[in-house]
Amino acid sequence: xxxxxxxxxxxxxxxxxxxxxxxxxxxxxxxxxxxxxxxxxxxxxxxxxxxxxxxxxxxxxxxxxxxxxxxxxxxxxxxxxxxxxxxxxxxxxxxxxxxxxxxxxxxxxxxxxxxxxxxxxxxxxxxxxxxxxxxxxxxxxxxxxxxxxxxxxxxxxxxxxxxxxxxxxxxxxxxxxxxxxxxxxxxxxxxxxxxxxxxxxxxxxxxxxxxxxxxxxxxxxxxxxxxxxxxxxxxxxxx
Amino acid sequence: xxxxxxxxxxxxxxxxxxxxxxxxxxxxxxxxxxxxxxxxxxxxxxxxxxxxxxxxxxxxxxxxxxxxxxxxxxxxxxxxxxxxxxxxxxxxxxxxxxxxxxxxxxxxxxxxxxxxxxxxxxxxxxxxxxxxxxxxxxxxxxxxxxxxxxxxxxxxxxxxxxxxxxxxxxxxxxxxxxxxxxxxxxxxxxxxxxxxxxxxxxxxxxxxxxxxxxxxxxxxxxxxxxxxxxxxxxxxxxxxxxxxxxxxxxxxxxxxxxxxxxxxxxxxxxxxxxxxxxxxxxxxxxxxxxxxxxxxxxxxxxxxxxxxxxxxxxxxxxxxxxxxxxxxxxxxxxxxxxxxxxxxxxxxxxxxxxxxxxxxxxxxxxxxxxxxxxxxxxxxxxxxxxxxxxxxxxxxxxxxxxxxxxxxxxxxxxxxxxxxxxxxxxxxxxxxxxxxxxxxxxxxxxxxxxxxxxxxxxxxxxxxxxxxxxxxxxxxxxxxxxxxxxxxxxxxxxxxxxxxxxxxxxxxxxxxxxxxxxxxxxxxxxxxxxxxxxxxxxxxxxxxxxxxxxxxxxxxxxxxxxxxxxxxxxxxxxxxxxxxxxxxxxxxxxxxxxxxxxxxxxxxxxxxxxxxxxxxxxxxxxxxxxxxxxxxxxxxxxxxxxxxxxxxxxxxxxxxxxxxxxxxxxxxxxxxxxxxxxxxxxxxxxxxxxxxxxxxxxxxxxxxxxxxxxxxxxxxxxxxxxxxxxxxx
Numbered sequence: 006x007x008x009x010x011x012x013x014x015x016x017x018x019x020x021x022x023x024x025x026x027x028x029x030x031x032x033x034x035x036x037x038x039x040x041x042x043x044x045x046x047x048x049x050x051x052x053x054x055x056x057x058x059x060x061x062x063x064x065x066x067x068x069x070x071x072x073x074x075x076x077x078x079x080x081x082x083x084x085x086x087x088x089x090x091x092x093x094x095x096x097x098x099x100x101x102x103x104x105x106x107x108x109x110x111x112x113x114x115x116x117x118x119x120x121x122x123x124x125x126x127x128x129x130x131x132x133x134x135x136x137x138x139x140x141x142x143x144x145x146x147x148x149x150x151x152x153x154x155x156x157x158x159x160x161x162x163x164x165x166x167x168x169x170x171x172x173x174x175x176x177x178x179x180x181x182x183x184x185x186x187x188x189x190x191x192x193x194x195x196x197x198x199x200x201x202x203x204x205x206x207x208x209x210x211x212x213x214x215x216x217x218x219x220x221x222x223x224x225x226x227x228x229x230x231x232x233x234x235x236x237x238x239x240x241x242x243x244x
Numbered sequence: 245x246x247x248x249x250x251x252x253x254x255x256x257x258x259x260x261x262x263x264x265x266x267x268x269x270x271x272x273x274x275x276x277x278x279x280x281x282x283x284x285x286x287x288x289x290x291x292x293x294x295x296x297x298x299x300x301x302x303x304x305x306x307x308x309x310x311x312x313x314x315x316x317x318x319x320x321x322x323x324x325x326x327x328x329x330x331x332x333x334x335x336x337x338x339x340x341x342x343x344x345x346x347x348x349x350x351x352x353x354x355x356x357x358x359x360x361x362x363x364x365x366x367x368x369x370x371x372x373x374x375x376x377x378x379x380x381x382x383x384x385x386x387x388x389x390x391x392x393x394x395x396x397x398x399x400x401x402x403x404x405x406x407x408x409x410x411x412x413x414x415x416x417x418x419x420x421x422x423x424x425x426x427x428x429x430x431x432x433x434x435x436x437x438x439x440x441x442x443x444x445x446x447x448x449x450x451x452x453x454x455x456x457x458x459x460x461x462x463x464x465x466x467x468x469x470x471x472x473x474x475x476x477x478x479x480x481x482x483x484x485x486x487x488x489x490x491x492x493x494x495x496x497x498x499x500x501x502x503x504x505x506x507x508x509x510x511x512x513x514x515x516x517x518x519x520x521x522x523x524x525x526x527x528x529x530x531x532x533x534x535x536x537x538x539x540x541x542x543x544x545x546x547x548x549x550x551x552x553x554x555x556x557x558x559x560x561x562x563x564x565x566x567x568x569x570x571x572x573x574x575x576x577x578x579x580x581x582x583x584x585x586x587x588x589x590x591x592x593x594x595x596x597x598x599x600x601x602x603x604x605x606x607x608x609x610x611x612x613x614x615x616x617x618x619x620x621x622x623x624x625x626x627x628x629x630x631x632x633x634x635x636x637x638x639x640x641x642x643x644x645x646x647x648x649x650x651x652x653x654x655x656x657x658x659x660x661x662x663x664x665x666x667x668x669x670x671x672x673x674x675x676x677x678x679x680x681x682x683x684x685x686x687x688x689x690x691x692x693x694x695x696x697x698x699x700x701x702x703x704x705x706x707x708x709x710x711x712x713x714x715x716x717x718x719x720x721x722x723x724x725x726x727x728x729x730x731x732x733x734x735x736x737x738x739x740x741x742x743x744x745x746x747x748x749x750x751x752x753x754x755x756x757x758x759x760x761x762x763x764x765x766x767x768x769x770x771x772x773x774x775x776x777x778x779x780x781x782x783x784x785x786x787x788x789x790x791x792x793x794x795x796x797x798x799x800x801x802x803x804x805x806x807x808x809x810x811x812x813x814x815x816x817x818x819x820x821x822x823x824x825x826x827x828x829x830x831x832x833x834x835x836x837x838x839x840x841x842x843x844x845x846x847x848x849x850x851x852x853x854x855x856x857x858x859x860x861x862x863x864x865x866x867x868x869x870x871x872x873x874x875x876x877x878x879x880x881x882x883x884x885x886x887x888x889x890x891x892x893x894x895x896x897x898x899x900x901x902x903x904x905x906x907x908x909x910x911x912x913x914x915x916x917x918x919x920x921x922x923x924x925x926x927x928x929x930x931x932x933x934x935x936x937x938x939x940x941x942x943x944x945x946x947x948x949x950x951x952x953x954x955x956x957x958x959x960x961x962x963x964x965x966x967x968x969x970x971x972x973x
Contacts, residue, residue, distance in 0.1 A: 020522055024529055031533045039544025065397065066521075073397075160306060160396030171265060178272040182279055 006085040007093060014097040021066065025059050025105035033109050037116075048113065048131065049210075052138030055106035060142035061166040064149035067098035068241065069159040077244065091238050095150065102142055110135040130210070137209035140226065144203035145169065147230060151237025155244045176202045192216060200225040247330060251308065251338045258307045259342045262300045266292045266350035274353060285361070289354040290368040293347055293375050294429075300346075301379035302403045304339060305386030306396045313394050329508045332387065336504050339383055347376055359443075366432040369440060373489065374425045377496040382407055384503035391510035392517040398524055405528045412535045415892045422488045423495070426896050435489075436480040445473065543897040545919065545938035550952060550966045559651045561963040562638035564604065564956075568645070568654040572719070573631065576659070583610040583629045583659070589958045590945040592903070593736060596676045596686070599949050602637040603655065603717060605679065607686045609672045612662075622669040630660040630672070630688050634717045637950055638964070656718040660710050661725070663690045675707070675747050676738030681761045682715040683723070687738060687747050689730060705730050707749060711762055723762050728754055731771070739804035739811055744827040746811060748801035753791065755828060767828050772799055791832065799835070807854040816848035819859065821872075821880060834872065834880040850901040853911065858928045862901040862913055866890045867923065867931050886929030894918060903946055905953075910934075910967055912953060914946045920955045922967060937965055 032054060036047040071077040071094075080090055114131050149166035157165070180199045199205060200222045208217055266289075273286040311317060312331075351368050358365035385406050389399040414424035421427060428435060480486055509515070549560045566585040573583050586609060587594070595608045611626040620626055634655040636642050645652035663672075670691050677686035689707045707730045711723040731751025738747045743759040744767075755768040770791045800815030811830065813820040821834035838849060838861065847863040854860070859870040859882060866889035870882040890899055898917025905912040909926040920943055922935035937955055945956040952964040 021525075024525060028529050028533060032536060035537050035540045039540040069397075158396055160400055163397070163400065164303065175268060175272075178276070182272070182276050 006083065007089050010083075010085060010090060010093045011097065014093055017070075018066065018097050018101055021063060021101045022104055025055075025063075025102055026108050029055055029059070029105040029109045030112065033113065037113075045130065048110075048134050051109050051113075052106065052134055052141075055102055055109070056138040056142035057145065057170070059102035059105065060146040061149060061163065061170075063098045063101040064146045064153075064166055065159045065163045067094050067150050069153065069157060069162040072156050072244075073158045087242050088238060091241050095147070095234075098150065099143065099146060102146065103139055106135060106138055106142070134210045137206040140206040140209070141203050144206075144226060144230060144233075145173075147233050147237070148203075151233045151240065155240055173202055173204050177204055193218070193221070196221050197225070201229065203229075247326065247334045248338060251335050254308045254311060255304065255339060255342060258304050259346060262304070263346050263349055266296060266300070266346065267353075270350070270353040285357050286353045287357065287368070289351040290371040293350050294371050297347060297350075297375045298379045298382050298407055299404075301339075301343060301383040302386045302400060302407070304343070305383045305403075306390060306399055308335060308339065309387055309390035310396060313390055328512055329505075332504055332508050332511070336384060336387070336500075340380055343379055343383070344376065347372055347379070364433060366435060366437070366440065367429065369437055370428050370432040370435050373437075374428055374492070377493055377500075378407075378410055378425070381410070381496050381500045381503070384500045384507070388503045388507045388510060391507045392515045393519070394516070395518075398519065398521060401521070401524045401528055402519075405524070405531060408528070408532060408535070412539070415896065416535065416538060418889060418892065421892060422491050424892055427892060428489075430896060434485070436483050436486050438477060438480055438486075441476065441480055539893050542891055542893040543918075543936075545936045547920075547922065547935045547937040547965045547967075549963050553950065553952060553964075553966075557640045558964060559638045559640055559643055561961050562653060563650055563959065563961055564606070564633075564635050564653065565650075565960040566610070566633075567650055568652040569633070569657050570654065570718075573657050573659060577612060580615050581612055582615055583612055583631065585610045586628075589942075589960065590956045592945070594672055594674055595945075596674050596738075597945070597947070598677050598679055598684070599947060600679045602642075602950065604635045604637075604949065605677060605684055605714070606633045606635070607631070607660070607674050607677045607688065608633065609674070609688075611668065620668050622667075624668050625665045626668050627665050628663040628670075628672055628690065630662070630674070630690070631657060632660055632684065632686070632712060632720055633657045634714070634720065638962075656716075656720055658712070658720045658722065660686070660712070660722060661688070661690065661708060673734070673736055675736045676740075678740040678745065679714065680740070680743070680758050682713060683758070683762050684712045684714050684720070685740075685745060685758060685764060686710050686712070687728075687745075689736075689749070707747070707754075709745075709747075709756060709764055711764060713762065726764060726766070728766065728769075733801075735801035735815075737801040737804040737813060739806050741806045741809075741811065741824050741827055744824075746804055746830070748799075748804070748813075750801045753799070753801075753830075755830070757828075791830070803851065805853070810854065812852055812854045814849055814852040819849070819852055819861070819882075821854070833878060834882070836882060838868075851904040853904040853906050855906050858925075860904055860906070860911055860925070860931075862904050864890070864895070864899075864901050867911070867913070869925075869928050869931060871928075886931065888923060888931040888933070894921075898942070900942075902943065905946060905948070907948065907953075907967065908969075912946060912967075914943045914955070917942045919943050920946055920953070920965075922953075935967070937963070 029051060033047060033051045036050060037044065071080060081087070083090075110131055114128055117128065117131070145166065148169045149162060152169060153162040153165040180202070184195055184198060196218055203226065205222055206226070208219060208222060212219070269292045270286040270289040273288040274284045277283050277285045351372055354368040355365045357363075358368065382403055386399055386403045389402050390396070393399055393402070410423070411425060414420035415426070481490075550558060551560065552558055565588075569583075574581070577583070590597075595606060597607075598605045607630065609628050609630045611620055611628055613620055613626065634657065635653045636655050638651065638653055642653055643651040672691050673689040675687035675689070677684055679685075687707055687709045689705055691705060707728040708725045709728060710725040713721040713723050728747075730749045733750030735748055735750030737750075739745070740758075743757055745756040745758060745764070747754050747756070751772050753768075753770040753772075754766060755770075756764050757767050758764050798815075798818060800813045800818040800820050802815045803813070805812045806824075809824050810833075811822040811824055813822065817839040818837050819834070820832060820836075822830040823833045824830055847865050850862050850864070852859060852861050857872040859872055861868045861870070866887055868884065869886040869888075871885045872880045872882050875881055894915075898915075899921070900916025900918070902914030902916055904914075906925075909924055911923040911925045911931060913921045913923065915921045917939070918936075919939035920937040921933055922937075923931040924934045925931050937953075939955065939957050940961070941958040943955050943957055947954055949964070951966075953967055954962050954964050956962045
């Protein structure tokens with residue numbers, strides 16, 4: 006039954022995946038062709054587009070349409086555990102933005118390797134950047150899906166995502182203004198507080214300092230992700 | 245009143261959260277600046293408004309309509325003894341008032357910062373004045389879309405698509421410039437504003453000292469005290485830019501009302517439209533991609549620096565700055581003193597270069613200071629030195645610096661002249677230089693001592709023409725200087741033609757012969773009646789030669805250039821051509837204004853170029869092409885045959901018109917922050933942009949050296965390019 010559920014989700018969402026690939030490849034290709042900015046800046050733009058915009062758009066169309074179309078009751082009557090329904094929908098929505106980002110990054114890596122004039126950037130840079138973009142996008146996507154009000158439509162889900170993004174920036178601002186001086190005397194404490202913010206995935210591309218503990222970032226984000234998923238699943242089950 | 249209360253209940257929380265979100269950025273910035281620099285300073289409000297203002301209006305419209313379109317509620321509303329149009333008119337009007345107040349609150353801290361720091365808040369005000377009508381329009385469009393689609397998500401997508409079109413279509417179509425928000429922001433300081441004028445008035449500028457007054461807004465003439473407030477207001481309102489803004493407000497206002505009316509009709513007659521989400525998203529995506537692609541290809545560059553020439557590798561880009569200056573520049577200076585450069589980029593008013601073979605000769609000026617002294621302040625007194633610097637072409641083999649350091653292409657340098665101790669901000673003038681046989685000739689005018697009233701001493705500013713022996717470039721020697729009495733004007737026209745040199749300060753034309761090597765001689769000084777661009781009729785000479793300006797007063801003297809046996813003279817509004825068949829008796833064959841008549845070029849002319857009978861003019865609007873035709877009286881007439889106007893995107897990307905060069909079928913333009921643009925003028929009436937060289941900051945000079953096009957930018961970084969199939973100068 007789980008496979009049929011995945012197939013259903015795939016049928017509903019595949020056009021978004023194609024759309025994402027076409028848009029992201031187009032924007033990447035145009036920026037690279039016009040040489041408007043450095044190749045590294047192009048990559049950052051791709052990851053930002055992929056991570057931010059497409060994750061948000063994908064999140065809007067995962068759970069909310071079932072509420073808008075009134076099909077959540079229909080789904081609930083199927084002989085399949087609720088966590089499988091939840092996970093299946095989450096997975097397909099997640100693929101909607103991760104696949105385009107991966108396609109773009111792989112394409113850039115191939116272009117980079119096959120350039121006769123020499124490489125534009127490190128392959129390591131592409132890998133780290135893709136990883137960071139996927140991490141940030143996954144967190145934004147998951148939080149949008151899980152924190153959107155119960156029984157909310159797509160618009161409300163989108164608004165939730167915007168608010169989540171705003172909270173990220175506000176959190177960064179507060180950290181910058183208040184506890185940044187703690188970085189030197191209490192680096193671990195500073196990292197514990199600041200690494201709650203998914204924007205910190207950017208440290209995988211360019212660490213803000215040489216002593217940063219990336220493993221702590223990964224663990225914190227993973228815990229945050231787990232808590233968000235659990236909260237979202239329980240909300241989904243109640244609805 | 246009940247309707248008002250109902251709408252207020254529906255909108256108040258969205259407004260509150262929107263206000264909170266919008267004001268949070270400037271507040272954070274203020275707190276951050278206070279923490280670090282003990283100043284409450286912010287400029288984030290305008291950014292918040294620009295990015296989020298219109299989106300907030302869309303969200304507001306969706307939120308307020310969401311309740312009214314629910315099944316049952318829409319019928320219920322229409323059953324009430326209130327006209328339907330009142331529902332939506334009040335909804336719209338309340339939203340308009342609340343949005344106005346919200347936007348003003350969001351930018352309030354920015355304005356407060358500007359007023360307190362005596363700075364202009366033009367940028368913030370322009371952002372508000374243009375964002376508010378756009379926000380109202382998108383609000384009304386969203387209302388209409390909610391009424392017909394009854395779906396918040398689809399409404400959001402479609403409204404965002406409309407927003408995209410409003411913001412970016414003016415970048416594609418020149419005719420929509422009047423609604424191009426980005427261009428208005430870019431030129432914010434030149435936008436006249438009634439509100440800014442009134443605020444400036446309230447600050448009582450005539451009663452308090454200038455350094456305490458609020459920043460003088462654009463459009464206020466220096467003769468403020470000579471005209472009344474009403475006259476000044478009329479002048480502001482009748483200005484071209486303000487009229488354009490009124491057109492913008494009228495167009496958006498009318499469209500807004502139309503959409504509100506359509507919303508009412510849609511609710512009354514149950515109009516429905518159910519586009520699929522896929523169709524909407526693909527339409528949005530493809531439009532965005534098309535706009536993005538067109539924009540990117542307009543600003544993308546395709547001219548790459550060359551790596552080698554004639555098999556010899558180049559160091560490209562090269563730097564021709566003040567590093568590696570020889571000890572000759574210290575000769576005669578007090579112990580521990582040296583001469584430092586005044587600016588970090590080529591400025592055509594104060595730097596001139598001449599290229600000969602592999603050598604570049606630059607005349608510029610610096611200031612004398614102790615070694616290691618921090619930057620001289622503008623109001624400090626310093627001794628200025630006019631200097632000659634000689635560099636060579638940047639072949640790798642010519643670099644005498646060790647690897648890992650800035651390359652060294654300096655051949656020689658010397659001091660030519662110095663001023664007395666004058667205030668640092670006093671600008672010096674250099675007319676030009678050229679090389680003839682083994683001598684370099686250069687004209688400059690030291691500026692400017694002050695008279696007893698601390699004003700520019702206009703009577704005592706002679707022009708000097710110095711002769712320098714460059715037979716040994718590593719050790720140039722000053723041969724001598726001749727002094728030319730100048731007029732009270734500030735132009736720097738200079739050109740050399742064979743054994744002759746022509747220079748003008750805007751009040752006279754001086755012809756100098758260098759037929760005797762190393763011994764320049766003034767042949768003729770032709771005074772104008774009045775200086776600058778508006779000089780009067782030339783006095784007729786009693787000799788057999790008359791420099792005839794006819795009925796057209798004034799002679800353009802900002803730039804001279806030689807084309808075959810003619811001299812092209814240009815100013816901001818006028819072009820003249822002299823026939824140099826007899827170099828001692830130049831004949832005026834063309835002398836016309838271009839800010840009127842068929843050309844009617846509104847913006848000032850930055851440069852002109854001439855090839856055969858085709859005249860090219862550049863200004864910030866683009867390139868204009870005229871054809872010169874000989875008349876019966878041997879004078880020329882000019883008719884406009886083509887133009888290539890700047891696209892809005894190019895303008896936004898920083899194109900500012902500068903120098904023009906011709907090379908074969910290419911017209912090369914120095915384009916400011918946009919770098920350099922190469923046009924194909926094989927069909928003169930249809931100049932076509934074919935190449936674009938980008939720049940990191942701004943292009944300050946272009947030229948040709950050893951067949952390569954070079955572009956100089958900040959810190960004298962010089963990049964060389966090869967133009968395909970060109971016969972370079």
